Amino acid sequence: MKKLTEIRWHGRGGQGAKTASLLLADVAFSTGLYIQGFPEYGPERMGAPITAYNRLCNEPLRVHSNIYYPDYVAVVDETLLASVDVTAGLKKEGAIVINTAKNPEEVLPLLKGYEGKVYTIDAAKISIATIGKNIPNTPMLAAVVKASGVMSEEEFLGNMEASLRHKFASKPEVIESNMEALRVSLKEVKLYER
Amino acid sequence: MAIRERLSGNEAVSIAIRQVNPDVMAAFPITPSTEIPQFISQYVANGTIDTEFVAVESEHSAMSACMGSQAAGARTVTATSSCGLALMWEMLYVVASARLPLTLCCINRALTGPININNDHSDSMGARDAGWIQIYAENAQEAYDNYIQCVRIGEHKDVQLPVMACQDGFITSHAVENILLLEDAEVKAFVGEYEPEKYLLNEKEAVSMGPYDIANYYMEHKYQQKVALDNAKQVIYDVAAEFEKMSGRKYGMIEEYMMEDAEYAMVIIGSSAGTAKDAVDKMRAEGKKVGLVKVRVYRPFPEEEMVKALSGMKGVVVMDKAEGYSALGGPLGADVKAALFGRTNAVVLNIVYGLGGRDVRVESIEEAYGRLFAAVEAGGVPFGYDYLGLRK
């Protein structure tokens, strides 16, 4: 039975939304899935709204278009809620995950009547507390994994640790702080369900 | 043992180049192919390969350097896109006529005007009659597999022609997907050593290449090139068969999808073929007898394969990711119509789509088939051709 999960990322140039989509592709790949991770390419402008995508499937992927009816949407920068139609096509059985210090109820008015689940995560606060810098994509990645359930938390943390150990072999402190960011994020994600 | 990996098209083809370990790469960076010379430079700097990387000041120089290097007897590769390929134009013809089997990774991008960095096929389609073999990939896996085969195809003694290994810019080149890689040793054994019969750095036998060719000789030399391109077909099949034994992955001139009992066919090139396969599945589930022919090798044109695959169709829709400005349709449309002329009664509709990165969705493909159904229903198509995904 084919099980396809489609995710759309909204961010701003320079915030790492593309990197987050590639990281998610990476970690899903290690769980044995077929994956796609790709941004919508154009002129590269710091601060301009950008979109990136993930397809995760238990069968080979052939389609090569952008995603118009995502199961999940991740918003890396909450200021986009006012300017970008982030819930366009978003399935109501799915969810939206927003990086904000606010509670889900507070952002509801900006979601144009979206009827599905709403998750919020203060990715800025978590990344500053753990990594020491505002790198929202790391906590966002954990929040998206939790919201979408594309893999279990144990699987996610295990694969992320292996991947970080591989990438930052010479900087063990980077590994621990990033892992902490992921763990905190998995705990602090807030859900609003009607 | 196949190696399971997740890579972008540019990464995949760079690994293929690393595994082939060519003698020389001369290249000038241009989006979206830039990563390829970048990765190869890193491999060279790290000592992973002993390729001589030549940093040049333009694509004209890149292709000139490649020509000199291949003529000298070195296995040579380059990569480019769009305007970069256009700047190579003059040398493309010279390389083909000098019968130098170098390889070019073409990361398809719109040939500017207005400036655009996204995907369509206008760059390589413009070079389709330069005497090069052209092979197109649907995804990163095919980009990788095709490149490895291209080296063998071009260098075959019956061929000796340059080969352009094309993949869609960004859509394939920058998207990360699952891929199966071959072991380094397998690729090395598959491509073997480049052993040209005549080459400039052979101290035992002097030769001169690229002489002025007067009218009394020119036509015979152009005919030799034509015969070489004809010969390439068999070599492409032979190399594919050998590749299949090693990898388990099958390749030919075209790929037919759900064509056995199809009545309506689409002919398409590149990444959109994957999207179209999903559309075909969806429409088949609705009881529509649709099929797909993906063009893998565009030059030499798969005339016989195309006629065989499309005979008996009620209608054929030919998809061009390039505007030919012939006022007759796109280049693939014109070629398919020429191949089918007098051999089938199918209604042939030509559609230009996906220019400059215009997204191609499953729904776009369904719409194209829908227009074909209407054309067959109407008993034919009007003069001219269609545009898909255009705001009207």
Next chain:
Amino acid sequence: MKDNLMKHINEQNAWHELTPGGMIYGSGNSEHFNTGEWRVAIPTFIEDKCKQCLLCVPVCPDSSIPVVDSKRLDFDFEHCKGCGICYKVCPFDAITFKKIGE
């Protein structure tokens, strides 16, 4: 003298008898191409007047003044195209230059 590897190549050859891409096998093939027949004027070497200064040798565009043991010999008329530069450069009137038939 080098072998003329191209001696079988001529304007009667079928396409498959020509080398790929017009490649020229071997070196020094121009020696086998008799350009002397292009000549409409002819230099004459007057050995008695020649001081063997050899000024004529490097200016000859067709390498048609053979030199052996530091001495020039008579012209190589197989390849001399009759341009007359040697005649112009000779300070000792050791070369005359006339239209053929005059």
